[in-house]
Amino acid sequence: MINQGDPFEGLYIVHCGMLKQSYQRRYDELITHFFLPGDVIGLDAIGYRCYAGTVATVETSGLRLIPFRCIEDLSSPEARLKELICCLSEAMHDEHTRLWQILNQPSDVKVAGFFITMSYKFRNQGCSPHSFRLPMSRQEIANYLCMASETACRIIKRFQKQGLLSARGHEYCILDPEGLTSIAEQ
Known part of the structure; x- marks a missing residue:
């Protein structure tokens, strides 16, 4: 696929x-991003003309x-160019939001924010925002959130006991979106 340092295509x-x-x-x-349908890969490579990370x-x-x-080559503001600009803008906004969530946030706020963000992404794709499958491992989720795997697993179990979330393998169901959002916004 794409390797760190590959020339930008x-x-x-x-x-x-x-x-x-x-x-x-x-x-x-260090996992820096998860890409779902509709996301753009390579935005961080434009200026330096090489890919900043490995994508798998x-x-x-x-x-x-x-x-x-x-x-x-696009010289006039056509519909495709406008669509690309909107997509780039959304990607930048999402990344800024993620960085804000990661920096100096308690672990439970990071995990709640992660699930709220995934819910939002699935809703934007026309899928259920409350019940979805995340194919990445909990260790990968923890790496992405800059925390220990044990901490992420412990918080997910606590959210289950509190009735905020149900988790079975890679299947997740947000049972109390307002409760999870309130934790994420702390």
Whole structure:
């Protein structure tokens, strides 16, 4: 797929499935993004002309490459260009929101925010915002949220006991969206 440091070819639009982007540090890997249908891969590579992280599938996925030269060739504000700008804007907003959630937030706020964000993404795809399947492991979720795997698992179990969330394997159901949102907004 895409490896950290590969030359920038263009943007990829996710049509189906889920992918993750990770950044290889000296001794470990840091997951920096999960991509769902409708997301754009490669936004962080435009300025430096190389991909910042490795992108791998979490489950079977479908992508469409938009070569950057095609984007550069658009000289008039056509519908596709407007759609791309809207998509770029949404991606930047989502990433800023995620960074705000990660920095200096208690672990339970991070986990609640993660599930609320996933709910929002599934709703925008026309799927159920309350019941969904996340193919990534809990260890990958914890890595993405910059916390220990044990901590993420403990918080998910606590949310289950509180009646906020049900979790069976990769299947999640938000039972109390208002309660989870109130934790995420602390």
